[in-house]
Amino acid sequence: MDPKISYFQTFLVAAKTKSFSKAAKKLGVTQGTVSNHIAALEKFFDAQLFLRTPEGVDLTPEGKILYEHSEKILDYINNAKQQMRILHEHPEGTIRVAASTTPGEHILPSIIREYRKEFKDVDFEITITDSEKCFKMLEEGSADIAAVGHLYDKNYDYVVIGKDRLVLIVPPNHPLAKKGVATLSDILKEDYIDREKGSGTREVIINALQDRGYSIMDLHVVMSLGSTSSVITAVSEGYGISIISEIAAKKAAEAGLVKIVPVEDLDLTRYLYLVKGKRPKNPSAVKSFWDFVSE
Structure with missing residues (x-):
């Protein structure tokens, strides 16, 4: 089984404290949990990572290699999480909308105008077609959201917009x-x-x-x-x-x-509906728009 991210965090704390018991206390887990995480990493890398000493534990040469890369791995993950958090707060990119005539030409423009007052970096690509084809575009993944006058498939999340x-x-x-x-x-x-x-x-x-x-x-x-x-x-x-x-x-x-x-x-x-696709190409922007319409 591939190791979890938390195993690398456990490994780093154990390496810094040079003690499984101190690592367990700092992480708020049992010493047995720390030992299991380290054992899982040693099995995955097929290498001994720690040497036991009278004072606690020291890194082996293999452990020192993993220590260096583990810090980088967690830094990359934390940076990615931070960038995703920023993207959620300030979405950007394009939302692909399939819309039937009435909601597409008479309802959506005003909704989009109000939304873009707050989220100026999100653009909309709107295809006007009939309601049935709108659902086909959602199914094919060529549209992120549909605005329709008839629900051909109720297995999607939808909200009334008019x-x-x-x-x-x-x-x-x-x-x-x-x-x-x-x-x-x-x-x-x-x-x-x-x-x-x-x-x-x-x-x-x-x-x-x-x-x-x-x-x-x-x-x-x-x-x-x-x-x-x-x-x-x-x-x-x-x-x-x-x-x-x-x-x-x-x-x-x-x-x-x-x-x-x-x-x-x-x-x-x-009723006129906004329908959310199951595989949006720009999830952050779609979630932002969906939340705005659903409020």
Whole structure:
């Protein structure tokens, strides 16, 4: 069995005090523990390290070699611990984030801005994709953290970073815009612009439809698009209607691109999550950011 760091510490104290009993007293252990540590080192190095004398113990030539290197080993370890402690207090480097559209474009920027007021040496590399691919990136180790609108895998640590409501958007001159309210039956009659498979938004819609006894197949899907912005563009140009995050919809509505129409009989609320990967490339920075968000 390889010796532990504590064995080298025991060896150094025994060498300096020239006594196993004095070393035991100084270390707060039994003399038998000191003897066991020294015996383990002698077995590992296949060398006698101490000579017993009437006054106590003296180092052998082999023991003197180990003494010199043991001090260096412990110095290196203590220096490494000190540098790690400093890094924990002042993290630096890059955090790789995989984010779905809504949290990535509308929630994360403000969180990161506040975090970087305190930790200026941490940068963020953000990849915008769908929620399902975010989890794949965590699994592959190509992302340290994910920000998503749907939990595809609950075997990760996660924290809620926001609450979102999905809303129906229609072209400004659409009949439903004039009506001012919609029902599920209205939506089922219209050309529908869907998000791509793997989208957290799409999963919320699927679940809401299932609660009403329907499936995504009951929608008249005319196209599937890979981002909220592309859906907004398609709706504004009259290709159909869609359901997207209220956060993004409000901005588009204020710009006059679409109209938001409340849906009376669908529950379209959801939470937005930050999910921590199991193998972060920069553990100190990730822990710092995670603690900041979790406070």
